[in-house]
Amino acid sequence: MQIRDLPYPDPGVPDVRSGFRLLVWLWRAQLGGQAKSLAWGTLHMAAIASFPVVVGMAVEAATTGFGERLVPVGALTAALGLVVMVGDTMLHRTAVTNWITAAARVQQLLARRTAELGATLTRRVAAGEVVAVSTGDIEKIGWFVESVSRFGAALLSTVGVCAALTVYEPLLGGVVTLGVVVLVLAVLPLLPPATRRADAQRAKAGRATELAADTVAGLRVLRGIGGEELFLDRYRKASQETRRAAVRTARMWSLIDAVQVVLQGLLLLSVLWFGTRLALEGRVAVGELVTVYGAVTFLLFPLRLFQEVAMAYSFSKPSARRAARVLALRREGAGRHAGGGGDTEEPREPHGDLYDPASGLIAPTGALTAVVCGDPDTAGRLAERLGGHAVDSDPEVPSALLGGVALDELPLETARAAVLVQDKDPVLLSGTLGELLDVPSSGAVTARQALDAAQCGDVLDALARSTADPGGEPMEARITERGRSLSGGQRQRLALARSLVADPRVLVLDEPTSAVDSHTEARIAEALRRVRAGRTTVVFSSSPLLLDRADRVAFVRDGTVVATGTHRGLLAREPEYRAVVTRDTTDTTDTTGADGTAEDVARNAGTCGPHRHEQMEETA
Template identity: 80%
Template sequence: MRIRDLPHPDPGVPDVRSGFRLLVWLWRSQLGGQLKALAWGTLHMAAVASFPLAVGVAVEAAAAGSGERLVSAGGLMLVLGLAVTAGDTMLHRAAITNWITAAARMQQLLARRAAGLGAALTRRVAAGEVVAVSTGDIEKIGWCVESVSRFGAALLTAVGVCTALTVYEPVLGGMVSAGMLVLVLAVLPLLPVATRRADAQRAKAGRATELAADTVAGLRVLRGIGGEELFLDRYRTASQEVRRAAVRTARMWSLIDAVQVLLPGLLLLSVVWFGTRMALDGRIAAGELVTVYGAVTFLLFPLRLFQEFAMAYSFSRPSAKRAARVLALRREAGGAAGAGEGTGGGAGEHGVPRGDLYDPVSGLLAPAGRLTAVVCGDPDAAGRLAERLGGHDGVAGGGAPSVLLGGVALDEVPLEAARTAVLVQDKDPVLLSGTLRELLDVPSSGRITPGRALDAAQCGDVLDALARSGAGTDGDPMRSRITERGRSLSGGQRQRLALARSLVADPEVLVLDEPTSAVDSHTEARIAGALRRLRAGRTTVVFSSSPLLLDRADRVVFVQGGEVAAAGTHRELLSGVPEYRAVVTRETEGAGDGAGDRTDDRTDGGSAARGPRRREHLEETA
């Protein structure tokens, strides 16, 4: 495959039983390119190895005073020079192509796996590990796969040269072949030690990177509790461990380099000394000695390629193991078991299912075209349930039946159709870097414009702030740039922009997990009303315990212990279900779980007044 043809039309199904099998599968997947690189590499090195023969012929021709043989030797050198140039050029092209196509194949496979697993991916594998596999590990894997063909060409050429030397001059050829065997046997025991040290170094480096990322992410909190220096000391200690491990690894590779310089040097001295004595005794000609000397010098080149392949494999082995672990994650079809009360609807346009949303595990039902609020006493359980409603938890090993949309199991629907039908916005939405226009440029039905979505999410103050802070935007907030993960914005501003993005997408089913937890009460009330109006006729599920949202929902479902305990309107549940009232009251009084996190967008007055206003609301509706 050529680089211009990337990406691969179909990256294939990888063998993820182990890292080694994954590397073998990658090599077989580009067998044509590997054979091409092997052929060009063999031509290149065979031409280089043949130069001593041409030089030997030229020396003998000069000694014999034969001009015709000297011209023949010059012509042979010219042909070999052209072969070296062509072989080296084409080998480089083929090798780089193999490297890039292997890396591209891995990137496509990892991207598809991440898209297929959705939010379940980070529950099974750390986000840092996914990033490491998608960046540095892919480069190492591509390097190893590419180096196989050059290693094969070097091996074929080295064996050919040793065989030819033995035939050409049996005594010296046998000495060279025995010396090469001794050299290989001397280096092989050192490679596993170098590999283990390299693995230890990478493990320590990974821990240091993770510690650094955690320290930077929590720097504001660390400064608040006076723990900044403590964590910096921990990172210093970890970085010193990485340095010591790197030095130990470098020492082992330096030893391997020294062995590969010392032993070939001793072999070369032995061949020259013994060959000179044979030439002085008249047993070989001077040209034959030059040929043998040149061949021994050439053999140092394949030895370097042997070492490079050993390094490539040692560095790529843990990378391939991590990649195989990520690619081995699977979703499983939960089937339509437990359909229960979720009926009606069916497949809509382009195979996108429509109808009631029903979870057979918890018994939660969200009627089609209605606004359903879900109150759950456990925030973590609420997050898991929200992911289930989006079909995001169907990872192999779960064994739970799939969520149904219009009686159709989401796990049995093509992934693209499932993503089009149900959109889940979690409690910590991510804003990608770019302009605001790019942020809102998402696949959508076209029914809701970005302007309407921003108005519904009450983003007026956010737009004003972006317009004032953006340089070169001419006052247009849509051209303002948003930093990575929206770090320049407050928590409430990020929440509202993420809500606007979800509203622009206009999915058949929108699941919102605490969409207003970081905004003040007045803004929350306006968002609740606008959300109800804008999503009229669409299915919306909001996980929240805010009375301002609950009172505007068509239906409120109270989930306790992972199952639906009661359902009705907010006022009905508030007066008839003590457990429901306890959950809502506990949050509104600001005590307990998560209260300290809801401070981003609230002024002092708004924050302080929120609890009393909610209590007044409860008293009025009770």
């Protein structure tokens, strides 16, 4: 795999049992690139290690009076220089390729897992943690995966040079080999505390990133309640804790560096002192002493790579552990009842009534079904379950069925093509309005029809005014990240328009009009019924304006459907339902008003009764 070939057609199935196993899997996934880096690294270091031999030959020729030998020695030196240049260039090329491709593989895997889990991801992992994993962590993971091949080249070169020195000059070679072993072993006790400090630093950095992401996402709300200083103060404290942890980590690695420098200096002095004594005694020639000294100097280079791979591992270990935790997340219940072995049949596109066995909710085909839940969290979990995204911690909770087919057993693409869930806090990606509405669809509903149905006229006017060209095309206007330049009601209506354009077989809307005023909501309710005619639509809401236009209303209490019927009929006979819809908790027993019949109460609540929005359209 080369950088120009990215992204991967298939990044593979990672081993996420632990962070270490993920690192091993990544290394094995690019054995070809690792082999190239190992080969070029070994050639590069072997050429550098050969220089002391050539210099020793030159010194020997000069001191013994054989000056004619200097010409071939010079030619050999030039050849070695060329090999070093080529080897260094290719090593750098292959190392960077391994680094980038490993990081890109992890990034693709994270993107695939994020797309699979959708909105349920942030219910299991903090958004800031996902951001930290997909940015800084993948670089650290790629660094370690890449450094393994260079470590292998350094290890081969070190063993080879020590063996050659022992054969070439046994006494000095033995001293050098012993010194190298001491250098490696001296650092090992310092690595565990360095790793622990790196873990602590990574944890604090992740916490700071999480606070920053949460603060930015909720800045509008924080400013409205005057709480931005509180959150900024928390971020400052988290940032200072991260700084202190980074300083502690840097101090440990500085200590390791100092130990390495001192021991390397002692090794050089020891070899030089011992070799000089042997040379004065005539037991080694001057050229041999120069060769040994040059070889020891070379060994300091691979020893630094040993330290680098140890540092890379200490930093990548917590990053890999967190990445493995995110990649291990699955659609709960996916394949729960799937059989093993044998050929699998192509999944048929499901159609029919939408049924949730856990709650008993039934959404008939082609009808507009409204669901009233007293608990917003219950509504959110039920909406996700209707889309085939199980979020309940209990693995025994059955999947929702569409036409008798379990949604969480279908391939993700099939399930999402059949059922689209718009949660209560939909996300608008940055880009133009045309790009926002350019989603896979049947083509039955155009962008203009969807915008009209979602009552986005004022949104289009605002976007047209924001373009550089006055009176420009609103579809070319840019929407900022998450639509922060728009009000809450405007964002909500654009998200509804996007869902209507998609025109799925089943559309599940969780509080689609909670941030708009009652007049706009009434028009949206009427248009929704018209645009979705013949399609199955489920709306979670307690707004009388939406409920009165539904074909069927289901009342959910404690996660179970306890009553079904029309909005007016439920108002007349279900006190608890009436209390939830009218927000009147003082009367849950009487079915008639003080001055009217039950039918009067139903009629008034369905048209002009108490409304929970009370002009909630945001203007900030």
